[in-house]
Amino acid sequence: MRVTIVMAALAVLATAAFAQDSPSADNGKVVFDKWCTPCHGAVAPPEMPFGGDGLPGTSALGVKYRGELPAVLEERTDLAPEFIETVVRGGLFGMPITRKTEVSESELEDVIAYLTRNNN
Amino acid sequence: MALPPNVSEEVFASALSEFAQAVGDEWVFSSDEDVALYRDSYSIYWDEPEERVASAAVAPANVEEVQQIVRVANRYGIPIYPISTGRNLTYGGAAPTLSGSVVVDLKRMNRVLEVDEDRHFALVEPGVSYFDLYNYIQERGLNVMLDVPDPGWGSPIGNSLDHGVGYTMSPYRDHFGSHCGMEFVTAEGEVVRTGNGAMPGSESWQDYRYGVGPMIDGLLAQSNFGIVTKMGFWLMPMPETFLTGTVTVPRYGDFDALVKEVSYLEDSFLTGMPSFGSPAARGGIGRQAPTQLAELMQDGWPSVERLEDFVSAQGRPAWSVELRFYGPEEVVRASWEAAKRRFGDRVAGASFEDGDFWRLPLPADELATNPRKAVLGVPALEIFATMARNPQTNEAPLEGHADLFAFLPRKAEAVHDAARMMSETYSEFGTPPAHHPFSTPINFYSRAFIVAAIVPTWRDAAKNAQSRALYSRLIDRCAENGWIVYRTNPAFQDQLVSKLSFNNNALLRFEEKLKDGIDPKGIISPGRYGIWPASMRSGRA
Incomplete structure (x- = not known):
């Protein structure tokens, strides 16, 4: 009986530790929706006067990949975690650096988990 | 690691240690990797010696921590540079004016303290972005409209303190002009409230901004006299409807009359932000392929006669202006009718086209695909598509x-x-x-x-x-x-300020006297908009 209780306690502890340490794709979507969708979302206004749709990231990737890869980041299955981190922290073209007071390290891990959830 | 000017490694280490005591180890950033996150992504000196870079960053969570940071900085002579959300891109981003400054990153101070939908104001902390404030209002169904800059990723406090502007009715487009009441921390670590906030127990901090005596709020904008920790902003009641109409005038020379009439309507609060255009020059000459307009300019700036001929040849009106009306349906329709009558009376050949008419607020699903978010007070980043790779330019x-x-x-x-x-x-x-x-x-x-x-x-x-x-x-x-x-x-603030040289730069000399009195060690944002502390003033233009 005593052994069972100890084992159960250990199992709970292990689950808690796993929940704390393991990135959450669900929370990654929340963070992505807040920080990324205004440029990289899927729902865009119709064509703007300058030619693209209203979402700069999605529009730019559409032009860059010309259908060979999805323009919407959430549909990608090939994004490397290191690449996501490099772009978020270093910026790319007009996309600026994102600080840790904006997207924390654990939140970035969650975003990476979300964007790589369907990776091949 | 970069160091603040004239500060030894040992002294800096002591200051960082005390910053950590104030805010917690987790919120002092001093590794090269972390400090690099405070570079200006759009720096015009990227990777050159003149690039403005921080020595460290510290992120307080509340006013008391800001006070402690200022006191530590004062004790050790460390220059500090407050940022609110750090999104003032093109105007410096999160990077300090003086290299080696410690950035005080206020992003964690992100509380919307109050939004009053009956008296139409908001009170916020510096880390609140326009997106945050918009979401707060939407989640509670409050009956007010924001006026946002485009892009909307910055903060009401940071944007207004750099004199940012927006898109709706004139009293709200001037973001500093529409603020009411502020709280700031001085270089000595004291907390000051302006306007009616200076009276304990006053319930009208966000209603009456002058209080009694001098209104000193202006000293906190484009300057370095304190760290703003709260600001109130007047908001527009959510209009019942939004209506647009476009006026066109036929000749190049009609622009003068068009401008005068638009100014009449704006200054009478009969229209929101007007948007001028030129149907005759459709396409412009920017990064697009050469057009007839570019050919027109090949021999230099054309004469008015040639421009009138050009307009005639295009078969389109020379100028247009879209007027935007906010209010009850009866009022916006009447305003548009009055505008048409007035233009018709003053410009021969003026013509008119009805535009959008929407009942507000628009449902969220309609807003998502609406390309005119900014004029509806909805923060977005869609304007960046103009500089991103896009199908029209299709270039780097x-x-x-x-x-x-x-x-x-x-x-x-x-x-x-x-x-x-x-x-x-x-x-x-x-x-x-x-x-x-x-x-x-x-x-x-x-x-x-x-x-x-x-x-x-x-x-x-x-x-x-x-x-x-x-x-x-x-x-x-x-x-x-x-x-x-x-x-x-x-990078250009000293040059720009040097142009305000009336009476031997009397304005800047006055500001310097204030700086010397208020912040004698010159720890807050040295050099911001040309205001340098006495110890760094020598030799500057």
Whole structure:
């Protein structure tokens, strides 16, 4: 009986530790929706006067990949975690650096988990 | 690791340790990797010795922690540089004016303290972005409309403190002008409240901004006299409807009459932000393929006669203006009818086209696909599609930009003169000009016209040197014409401020006296908008 209780306690502890340490794709979507969708979302206004749709990231990737890869980041299955981190922290073209007071390290891990959830 | 000027490693380590005691180890950033996150992504000096870089960053969670940081900085003589959300891109981003400063990152102070939908105001902390405030209002169904800059990723406090502007009705487009009450921390660590906030127990801090005595709020904008920790903002009650209508006038010379009538309507609060255009010059000459307009300019700036001939040949009106009305349906429709009558009485050949009519607020699903979010007070980042890779330009995107907005009197002649100056200056530097005789002003600030130059920045030193030379010459040329550049990157703030030289720079000398009295060690944002502490003033222009 005593052994069972100890084992159960250990199992709970292990689950808690796993929940704390393991990135959450669900929370990654929340963070992505807040920080990324205004440029990289899927729902865009119709064509703007300058030619693209209203979402700069999605529009730019559409032009860059010309259908060979999805323009919407959430549909990608090939994004490397290191690449996501490099772009978020270093910026790319007009996309600026994102600080840790904006997207924390654990939140970035969650975003990476979300964007790589369907990776091949 | 970069160090603050004239501060030893040992002293800096002691200061960092005390910063950590104030805010917690987790919120002091001093590794090279973390400090790099405070670089200006659009720096016009990227990777050059003159790039403005921080030595560290510290992120307080509340006013008390800000006070402690200031006191530590004062004790050790550490320059500090507050940022609210750090998104003041093109105007310096999160990077300090003085290299080696410690950035005080206020992003964690992100509480919306109050939104009153009956008295129409908000009270916020510096880390609250326009997105945050918008979401707060939506989640509670509050009956107010924001006025947002585009892009909307910045903060009401940071944007207003750099004199940012928006898109709706004139009293709200001037974001600093629509603030009411602020709280700031002095260089000595004292907390000051302005206006009625100075009276304990007052319930009208966000209703009456003058309090009694001098209104000192202006000293906190584009300056370095304190760290703003709270600000109130007046908001527009959510209008029942939004209606647009476009006026066109046929001749090049009609612009003068168009401008005068638009100013009448704006100053009478009968229209929101007007949007000028030129149907005859549709397509412009910017980065697109050469057009007939470019050909027209091949031999220099055309005469008015040639411009009138050009307009006739295009078969389109020379000028247009879209008017935007906010309010009850009966009122907006009547305002549009009155505008049509007045234009018709004053400009021969004026014609009119009805535009959008929406009942507000629009449902969220309709807003998501609405390309006109900014005029509806909805924060977005869609404007960045103009500089990103897009189907029309299909070329390598910009890596950044340094914006230069020249503020002009609302006169047709001034607009044409500014466009010509910018076009000729671009040409002088071998840069294809984006300005032309049909360039139109922007009315972000209702009492002045803006003619804008968007100078590209790169992560390439040679290209940035060209951009700097162009930008600097544009500042000179604007000043020669008496046009204020209302806001600029730290790289150009000394040059810009030197142009306000009336009576032997009396204004700057007054500000310096204030600085010496209020912040004698010069720890807060040294050099911001040309205000240097006495110890760093020598030798500067």
